[in-house]
Amino acid sequence: MKQLLLRGTVSDDNLNSVKVNGQKADVKDNTFSYRLLLDKGINKIKVVAQDKAGNKITKSVSIDVKYTAPEISDLVPNEDKILKSGESVKIEFDSEPGLASNFSILMPLTNAGGIANATELPMKETSSGHYVGYYTATTNVKAPGAVVEVKAADSYGNITTQRAAGKLWINAKK
Template sequence: MAGPLKAKALRNGEWTKVDLEDQAITVDGDFYLVYIQTKKNTESPGLATDEDGPNAERSWQLTSGAFSPSPKEEGNYMIRALVDYEADVPEIISPKAGVITNKDELEIEGKASPGLDVAIYQNDEEIAKVKADQSGAFKEKVTVSSGEHVFTAATVTDKGATKRSTPVKVIIDQTAPALTIDTPKKGEKTNKESLTVEGKVTDDHLDQVTVNGKKATIKEGKYSVRILLENGKNMIKVTAKDAAGNKTTKKINIDVQYEAPEISKLTPAENVHLASGESVKISFHSREKLDATFVIHMPLTNARSKLQNTTELPLREVSSGTYEGYWTATSTAKAKGAVIEVIVRDDYGNVTRQKASGTLNINEK
C-alpha cells in the first residue's frame, strides 16, 4: 500500500516514529506494518519485543524469502500504528425527527467517526460534547423544556469541525388536554338503553378521545360517541390523550332505569254506583316515590264529561309503594260505565297507564 520509507531509528529507549500522513493511506480493515533491515542483523538497529504480555499471534518474520509466524517465545514485535480516523458528518438516529413527547429528558444517540469528539447542539447552542466509541456510536442525555427543539451534531477535531448533521426537530408537550363532559349531566336519570356522550376537547397535539373505551368522533373541538347503557348506575369515563402521551380523564355517574313501573292491586276492582256527594277510593301498589295521577274517562255520549276527560287528578303515596286517592261525584256529573285510569311516572321518564276493572255509574238510577 505504501513504502518502503526510510527512517532514523532512535537508540534512547523511546519509540521511533514514522509519519505516514503525506502518504494518504486509507484502510477499512486489518493491515500490517513491516520493519525491513537493510543490513545484516549485527549492523542494523534491533527491534524490541514484548515478552511479558499475552502473545497476539500477529507477529511475522521474513526469512529465506517466505513469511512465517515469529516464535512465540520471542513475544510480540513492538510495532504500533497510530491511526487518525476520517472525520465524517455525524448522524442523529434517536430521537426521530418529528417526535412529540412529554419527557423532560432525552437521550441523543447517533453515529460518527470512531474515537472522535462529537458536539451536540440544541437550537444552535452547544449543550454537550461526547466521544464516539470504537464502533462510532455516541449518546448523551440532555434536559428539555416544553416547546420545539432542534438538535444537530458535528464531529470536532483539533483541526476544526465538520458540517452539522441533518437537523432533528422534537416537540416537548407537557400539557394535558382540556376536557369537558357536556352531555349527559352528572347524576342524570334516563330510561334510554343508549345515549350520545358529547363534550369539548382542546389540545395542540390531540390524538384521540375514548368514552368507556370506545373511540369518539372529533370535529372542531367537540367529540361525540354513542354508548350502550345498563339498568342501574352507569359510570361514564372519558379519556383524552395527546400524541405526547399526556392524558386527561373525567368521570360522571348517571342512573338508568328503562323498565317502566308495574301497577298491581288496582281498585276499584268491581263496578261502583255513586250519587252526588258520594266518593270512590282509588288505590294501587307500585314502586315507591312515583308521580301518580288518575283520570275519569266519561262515555263519549256524555257531552258534559269533557273537563273530566282532560284533567289528571293526584294520587298520594300513603305508605311505601301504596298510592290512594278519592273522587267525589258532583250533581252535574252523570255517566254509566265511566272508566278510571291511573298513570304513574318515574324520574327516568317511564310512564305506565292502567285502567281499573271496576267502572263508575254516576247519578244513574
C-alpha cells in the same frame, strides 16, 4: 339496552386522541362524539383526552338507567260503584315507592259512544308503594259506566297506565 350519543368539547392544539371507556371517539372542531350502549343500572363512563406529549385529562360520570315501567297491582275500584251527588269513591293501587301518580275519570260521551278524558287528579303515596286518590260526584255529572284510569310515572320517565275493573255509575242507574 339503549344507545347514547356522548358529546363533549376538547381544546388542545396538540390533541392526540379522545377515548371513551377505552375506545377511540370521533373528534372534529374541538368536539368529540362517541356512541355507546347503556345497560340497566349504573353505567360508568370514562373519557380520557391525551395530547401528543402523553399528557392526559380524565373525566368520569355515572348514569343510572332503568328501562321498565312500574307495575300496578291491586287497583281499586275492582267492582262497579254507584255514586250519587256528594258521594266519594276511593281509588288506590300498589306499586314501587316514589312514583308520581294520578287518576282520570273517563266519561262515556252520550252522542259519540266513545270515552272522553277528564282532568287528571293527583294521587298521594300514603305508605311505601301505596297510592290513594278520591273522586267525589257532583250534581252536574251524569255518567253511566265511567272508567277509572290510573297513571304512574317513575323518575326515569317510564309510565304505566291501567284501567280499573270496576266502573262508576255517577248519578245514573245501572
